[in-house]
Amino acid sequence: MAGSILIQTEKITIEAQPTGDGLVLRPIGAIDEDVNFTGLLSAALGFGPISWVRFDLGGVASINSCGVREWLLFLEKARTKLRVEFENVSVVMAEQASIVPNLLGPRGSVVHSFQIPYYCSKCDQATVRSVATEDFKKNPARFLKPDACETRGCDLQFDALEDEYFRFLGPGNGR
Numbered sequence: 001m002a003g004s005i006l007i008q009t010e011k012i013t014i015e016a017q018p019t020g021d022g023l024v025l026r027p028i029g030a031i032d033e034d035v036n037f038t039g040l041l042s043a044a045l046g047f048g049p050i051s052w053v054r055f056d057l058g059g060v061a062s063i064n065s066c067g068v069r070e071w072l073l074f075l076e077k078a079r080t081k082l083r084v085e086f087e088n089v090s091v092v093m094a095e096q097a098s099i100v101p102n103l104l105g106p107r108g109s110v111v112h113s114f115q116i117p118y119y120c121s122k123c124d125q126a127t128v129r130s131v132a133t134e135d136f137k138k139n140p141a142r143f144l145k146p147d148a149c150e151t152r153g154c155d156l157q158f159d160a161l162e163d164e165y166f167r168f169l170g171p172g173n174g175r
């Protein structure tokens with residue numbers, strides 16, 4: 001079933017996909033002070049009796065400091081009415097979440113999956129891969145030394161600061 005578009009501006013599109021008794025929300029573009037989060041929350045609640053929202057954050061390409069503030073206020077409001085979860089967290093959001101507490105909800109909030117950035121110096125190619133948080137927790141080392149891309153002699157490397165990038169998962173990657 002196709003989702004509906006709740007917000008569309010030059011900078012961001014936010015799609016909604018009803019799923020069971022919840023709603024998957026998919027922001028694609030830039031989060032800044034111009035995003036109408038109040039409108040987003042009423043539109044989401046307008047879908048009917050939902051008990052949760054899950055944000056697919058894979059399409060968030062940027063977030064500025066005003067966007068962070070608005071996003072945190074929005075999450076706080078949303079959490080009084082709904083369970084809020086996250087999936088496919090983009091590199092930009094993961095990096096911010098390692099600096100800004102609660103960007104992905106308070107500790108214990110569910111992050112189903114997230115993206116990891118890689119770079120291959122031989123192919124001169126940056127790429128991201130989405131990983132389930134459960135899988136990552138079982139064996140983080142596997143994702144720091146990934147399988148090479150298809151190119152022969154390829155040298156794919158984890159492309160962020162290891163000590164910082166996974167901080168949003170919490171101590172011991174526990175969340």
Ligand SMILES: [Zn+2]
Nearest residue numbers: 120123154155
């Ligand atoms: Zn390569």
